[in-house]
Amino acid sequence: MKAWRLDAYNEDVPAAIEGMKLEDVPVPEPHDGTVLIKTAYCSVNPIDWKLFSGGFDGFFPVKVFPYTPGFDVAGVVEKVGAGVTDLAVGDRIICDLGLVESCVDPPLKQGAGGAFAEYCIAPGDICSKVGDADFESVVGLPLAGLTAFQALFTGSHNQDLGHCKEGDKVLILGGAGGVGTIALQLASNAGCHVTTTASAAKFDFVKGLGAKEIINYHDQDWGEVLAGQDYDMIFDCIGLMDDLNVRAPKVLKKGGKFISIANFDPSAKGPDGVEFAVFLLLSKTTDLDKMVQMVKDGKLKIINDKVYPFAETPAALKQSLGGRSSGKVLIKL
Ligand SMILES: NC(=O)c1ccc[n+]([C@@H]2O[C@H](COP(=O)([O-])OP(=O)(O)OC[C@H]3O[C@@H](n4cnc5c(N)ncnc54)[C@H](OP(=O)(O)O)[C@@H]3O)[C@@H](O)[C@H]2O)c1
Incomplete structure (x- = not known):
């Protein structure tokens, strides 16, 4: 599969974004409690590029380099790991892969995040099923x-x-x-x-x-x-x-x-x-389910500023770094 990867921390964040590489890597296998997701969309959050500098290493260490950044993902469950009972192959889900889950508690073994790739591994217990909702209307929801x-x-x-x-x-x-x-x-x-x-x-x-x-x-x-x-x-x-x-x-x-x-x-x-x-958010299915329902009921609208093709992921991160977006910046696979 294709995955965007960062080799190392770099205090010069624009240079770190420029230095991201689109690489061929093996499709990961889901381990206990996790699922493999075929990514349809990602959304960008400032924490994606904030981690690049290493300034957060004291709280949220990226333990694996090179790693694939990105926390918000929308896609389809492709494989289910042992112990996952609430999700099945073919489920359409959204998820914030979780800063704490990635870096601290216990680390997901994939650096931090992992969303900016054709497939990613997500803990099954933090995904929300979105049914037939249009991915573009909900992928900006999890982290923000x-x-x-x-x-x-x-x-x-x-x-x-x-x-x-x-x-x-x-x-x-x-x-x-x-x-x-x-x-x-x-x-x-x-x-x-x-x-x-x-x-x-x-x-x-x-x-x-x-x-x-x-x-x-x-x-x-x-x-x-x-x-x-x-x-x-x-x-x-x-x-x-x-x-x-x-x-x-x-x-x-x-x-x-x-x-x-x-x-x-x-x-x-x-x-x-x-x-x-x-305040630091907690990736939590029951809360996310409530908001998915709000979107479906027309009570909440996730505003998207711009959608970038997967090949232009660094440009999406640069827009976020600029700090002027109106609503969410998305990446479409
Ligand atoms: N602790 C947590 O759990 C958590 C979770 C999510 C996000 N965050 C953090 O929260 C912050 C916001 O995240 P975000 O995703 O909302 O960022 P964002 O989408 O990049 O925010 C961009 C917006 O900020 C506005 N803005 C910039 N400077 C401003 C100012 N001085 N006063 C008022 N508006 C200003 C811009 O409006 P104009 O174009 O009008 O300037 C733009 O619309 C980031 O630092 C992020 O890392 C923390």
């Missing part, structure tokens, strides 16, 4: 969707957080991105009053996804615009330290939550009066 859903409502791993509810005032920083576009819809559907930050050119876009108020982060300071408005939660998809320490305390009610998916700086603690949490 689980993140938005769990951070807003349930928490993940051992973290119990979120609990957004009707009437809550929620500010989403970065509403136009892959996670933000899903978070806007989920919070709005839950009856929250949703405000977001975006470029002026994307105002109509985020309004269509449920934002009631929009702040152009290029020329307005949301900490000043929303000061004193007693927000219940800020969902941070951007990761700036001043957003946490300087702006959030002006905007949140006392004890209001600042949940960040992008600020992993160990010095980030949050100022007095702000309940700060760094």
Whole structure:
């Protein structure tokens, strides 16, 4: 099969992306608890290229080089490993291959991810069946969707957080991105009053996804615009330290939550009066099933910015690295 592979960490991430190679490798065999998937689509997430630098090695070591990157996959089950009872050959599934499952707990033996290939191995217990859903409409869901859903409502791993509810005032920083576009819809559907930050050119876009108020982060300071408005939660998809320490305390009610998916700086603690949490998603079938159903019911739409052919996978990663996408960047096999 053909697989995109990275030989080694490289602090120069654009150079690392350029250096990816499309290689012929054996089709992997599913081992216990896993399935072999024939890949139809992948979706790109910033963590794909963030791992390239080696900067995450302390938390999420890539233990096998060369390795095939990519976490989000949509495809058809081709073979089933021992012990998998919920999936059968021919099932159409989506899955986030899992950062923790890849690198930590226990490592999947395939580096990190493995999606950007004609076939990949996935743990059977983190796949969601999508029935006859169009793959292009759901492949962007696993990593970004689980993140938005769990951070807003349930928490993940051992973290119990979120609990957004009707009437809550929620500010989403970065509403136009892959996670933000899903978070806007989920919070709005839950009856929250949703405000977001975006470029002026994307105002109509985020309004269509449920934002009631929009702040152009290029020329307005949301900490000043929303000061004193007693927000219940800020969902941070951007990761700036001043957003946490300087702006959030002006905007949140006392004890209001600042949940960040992008600020992993160990010095980030949050100022007095702000309940700060760094969040990491958990790849979980039951949560993903709920969101697949929302898509099927027309309650949630995964917005795709651009679809690249498999041969142009490095270009898809470069677009993600640019940080300006509106919704998801996809790869079609
Ligand atoms: N911890 C976790 O579990 C977890 C899970 C998923 C993602 N993440 C992290 O969360 C972050 C967002 O991920 P993503 O997939 O949503 O990224 P993305 O799709 O690449 O985000 C791109 C969007 O961000 C917007 N943006 C950039 N700078 C902004 C700013 N200062 N203020 C407001 N909007 C801004 C851009 O809008 P404009 O074009 O208008 O600038 C663009 O629409 C990444 O750092 C990712 O690694 C963490």
